[in-house]
Amino acid sequence: MPVAATATVVSRSDRTLVCFECGRRAAGERDRARCDCGQPLWYRPQPAPVALEDRPADMWAYGSVLPTGPPAGVGGTAGGTPLVRAPALDAAAGCRVHLKLEAANPTGSFKDRGSAVGVAAAAAADRPVLTVSHGNMARSVAATAAAAGVDCAVLVPADIPAGRLAPIARFDPTLLRVDGDYGRLYHDALELGTPLVLNSDVPLRVAGQRTLAFEVAAERPDADGVVLPVSSGGNASAVWKGYRELRAAGRIEEVPPLYLVQSAACDPIAEAYRTGAAGVDRAGDPGETVAYSIANPDPPSGTRALRAARRTGGAVVSVADDAVVRARERLATRAGVTAEAAAATTVAGLRRLVGAGTVAADDDVVAVVTGTGAYEAASEPPAPPTVARDEVGRAVRDRLG
Numbered sequence: 001m002p003v004a005a006t007a008t009v010v011s012r013s014d015r016t017l018v019c020f021e022c023g024r025r026a027a028g029e030r031d032r033a034r035c036d037c038g039q040p041l042w043y044r045p046q047p048a049p050v051a052l053e054d055r056p057a058d059m060w061a062y063g064s065v066l067p068t069g070p071p072a073g074v075g076g077t078a079g080g081t082p083l084v085r086a087p088a089l090d091a092a093a094g095c096r097v098h099l100k101l102e103a104a105n106p107t108g109s110f111k112d113r114g115s116a117v118g119v120a121a122a123a124a125a126d127r128p129v130l131t132v133s134h135g136n137m138a139r140s141v142a143a144t145a146a147a148a149g150v151d152c153a154v155l156v157p158a159d160i161p162a163g164r165l166a167p168i169a170r171f172d173p174t175l176l177r178v179d180g181d182y183g184r185l186y187h188d189a190l191e192l193g194t195p196l197v198l199n200s201d202v203p204l205r206v207a208g209q210r211t212l213a214f215e216v217a218a219e220r221p222d223a224d225g226v227v228l229p230v231s232s233g234g235n236a237s238a239v240w241k242g243y244r245e246l247r248a249a250g251r252i253e254e255v256p257p258l259y260l261v262q263s264a265a266c267d268p269i270a271e272a273y274r275t276g277a278a279g280v281d282r283a284g285d286p287g288e289t290v291a292y293s294i295a296n297p298d299p300p301s302g303t304r305a306l307r308a309a310r311r312t313g314g315a316v317v318s319v320a321d322d323a324v325v326r327a328r329e330r331l332a333t334r335a336g337v338t339a340e341a342a343a344a345t346t347v348a349g350l351r352r353l354v355g356a357g358t359v360a361a362d363d364d365v366v367a368v369v370t371g372t373g374a375y376e377a378a379s380e381p382p383a384p385p386t387v388a389r390d391e392v393g394r395a396v397r398d399r400l401g
């Protein structure tokens, strides 16, 4: 019997698009990302009877519940990131800290899990990809597409600093600077038709990123909580979906509380959580924040992320920049981890959650270090002393004893 599959895409998982909120099925239009009710769509949740024994080599260990196989190139190596206990961070966080090191992905963030699935789908359909980003998602989509031989366009804001543009341009995507309301582009892009749009919360991206939950469940089945920085809400949605699918398959008993952290400079999801609102409203323009990767004032999956926190018994908190900078420094000096400020919000957020009595001091919590700080300049340039060559011996002895 002939098998209707190409070399790269096997129809392994349910690709019916449903609304997380009203449950409506989206009619068979390709690339639908939003329900008529305005909320985001995702692939219909299905039981995920995946093996949870060991840390997998990469996310493709969960291929039986992914909508595509791996793309050619680096996307085929996404996932399978380390999870380490970091006891020297317990004092800073207030509880027992474990770190899921998503910076170990090919371009340094969890976005590679979603980009890999999206680019594989585009390759199979012989379509280009497009994304609206000037940070980790842009680098991730551009690199994954370059390696898979898929054409890629990236829309960046007109005023993007050169230092942010160069790490994206390296992968040679078609770059367009866009003048005008960059925030609105998320919605404009979904209407473009020709390219496959890989924005922060589209169903293909969520499908790939939910493997993060499978890995954390495999390595820390007893976790008392999982902490994630949240911006669009796409990744929190993915982790929530992944855990629910494990529970539906009987692989875990309960979904752990999902604790979501925002920057106080831009925290519409935390605001909705605080006020008990049913959904997330657009915030004003974000103030300056070191956690620029998570400063989305109009999160497209904000309400879904809010639901993820509430339904799992978690919470949404926001943290001030000085706490984030301190947490980033602690991650480096006490755990040897180069975290982006956005990712360091997890440790700062934990401290707040412990202070509020939401997380207990003896809780084992997994903080997801979502992205590397390697692309970030230090807030204050270091200034070590200079010594003459023939003074080096004494200078070292003086300092190290």
Ligand SMILES: *Cc1c(COP(=O)(O)O)cnc(C)c1O
Binding pocket: 109, 111, 136, 137, 200, 229, 230, 231, 232, 233, 234, 235, 236, 293, 294, 340, 342, 343, 370, 371, 372
């Ligand atoms: C994209 C990103 C986030 C936020 O993820 P969302 O899916 O937009 O909520 C957090 N941390 C880092 C490092 C990111 O790149």
Ligand SMILES: [Zn+2]
Binding pocket: 019, 020, 021, 022, 023, 024, 035, 036, 037, 038, 039
């Ligand atoms: Zn709906």
